[in-house]
Amino acid sequence: MTEQSKPLAPAAVAMIGLFALASAMGIGRFSLTPILPLMQRDAGLTMAQGGWLACANYLGYLAGALICIALTPRPAAATRWGLAAVGLFTLSMGVTESEIIWLASRFLAGVASALVLVGVSAWAMPILIRHGREEWSGRVFAGVGTGIAFAGLFGLAAGIDAWTSRATWIALGLLSAALAVGLWRPLASTTPAASSPAQQARRVLPGRTIIAAACYMAFGYGYIIPATFLPTLARGYVDDPATFGLIWPVFGAAGALSTFAAARLGRGLAPWQLWTRAQWVLAVGVLLPALRVNVATLLLSAICVGGTFMIITMAGIKEALRLGGAPASLAVGVMTSAFAIGQILGPLTVSLLAASRDGFAVASLMAVVAMVAGNCVLLACSARWERLARLEGRPNEA
Structure with missing residues (x-):
């Protein structure tokens, strides 16, 4: 039986993509955030050590994005093997107390997550x-917020029920492994049409795409600090797991709902307009816990950051495609790599400033x-980019 003998319906494709991204992003990338307070409690992990684990994962994500640029793996294969690796390296976090293995596991889980994100995008989008x-596509990318919300609720339940961090890692690893097994055959059921040689040819990136990528890196740097440390901040403010454990599910729920809201609210807007408007809200969310830490600011931060990061992610990718001048795979790969660099710098900054009493606020x-600088650059350049787009006969929206 060939891979194309039983094509999937669009609804099935969207659902498979949703579950795949929920596992890869909710567990493979962001499960550390709700489990970090548990690791602080039973493994004595410090804020600085948590920052290094986060950096390892984001460095792996960068490596995975670069691998996708260099090797261009088949989308279904990248997704399947990436999902299997997410399960394996999540499990490995719970079967050892070695910090070296923890770092390696988070790095490799980051590589796997990037493979899944790129693979799902290249597999599902052409079919739809x-x-x-x-x-x-909003249904597919809602998987990111759905996975984050699920991992947060799982961490909340684990904290209330006094699970150890090791047991929590193992449970999430088994779940992600089960998803990898369940999605293995469906992912091979429909294969997108192959790109033509002309589409695969690589050209030099235009300056406007490089500028957009730099602004995208600022976005990655800004959002990842609260995305990594909000539950830990909440735990420092109130020790009740039923309270501090709510932060991450709220974050994830806002992310899942935002992808549907963006389709309505962003109608008629160019990608850069949606990007900059959402990033003003994101900046407020990052600023709030730096000014004061309490339940209100933490929840508002979770809503502002969680409710905008997927909107900006999709808008940034659309902007890179709209700008043109390079193959889609190269433009998206560069944007993803820039985003990953920003995510590495965020936790690294927190770790380097951890000795200071106000280190988190300064970071x-x-x-x-x-992010404000990135928005200013985008706003200053957008008019010129719009004129270039009209001169080159390209649409204003991807």
Whole structure:
């Protein structure tokens, strides 16, 4: 039986993509965030050590993005093997107390997560477009917020029920491994059409795409600080797991809902307009816990950051494609790599400033400045980019 003998319906493709991204991103990338307070409690992990583990994962994500640029793996294969690796390296976090193995596991889980993200995008999007269901891409990317919300609720339940961090890692690893097994055959059921040699040819990136990538890196740097440390901040403010454990599920739920809201609220806007407007809200969310830590600011931060990061992610990718001048795979790969660099710098900044009493606040303020600067650059360049797009006959929206 060939891979194309039983094509999937668009609804099935969207659902498979949702579950795949939920595992890869909710567990493979962001499960450390809700489990970090548990590791602090039973493994004595410090904020600085947590920052290094986060950096390892984001460095792996960068490596995975670069691998996808260099090797261009088949989308279904990248997704399947990436999901299997997410399960394996999540399990490995719970079967050892070695910090070296923890670092290696988070790094490799980051590599696997990037493979899944790129693979799902390249597998699901062409199928949905062929079926005239391009707007269903929001359903696919809702998997990111869904996975984050699930991992947060799982961490909340584990904290309330006094699970150890090792037991929590093992349970999530088994779940992600089960998803990898369940999605293995469906992912091979429909294969997108191969790109033409002309589409695969690599050209030099235009300056406008490089500028957009630099702004995208500022976004990655800004959002990842609260995305990594909000539950830990909450635990420092209140020791009740039923309270501090709510932060991450709220973050994830906002992310899942935002992808649907963006389709309505962003109608008629160019990608850069949606990007900059969402990033002002994100900057507020990053700033709030730097000014004062309490339940209100933590929840508002979770809503602002969680409710905008997927909108900016999708808008940034659309902007890179709209700018043109390079193959889609190269433009998206460069944007993803820039985003990953920003995510590495965020936890690294927190770790380096951890000895200072106001280290987190200083790192957050630096992130806000970076995002404001990125928005200013985008706003200053957008008019020129719009004129270039019209001259080159390209549409204003991807």
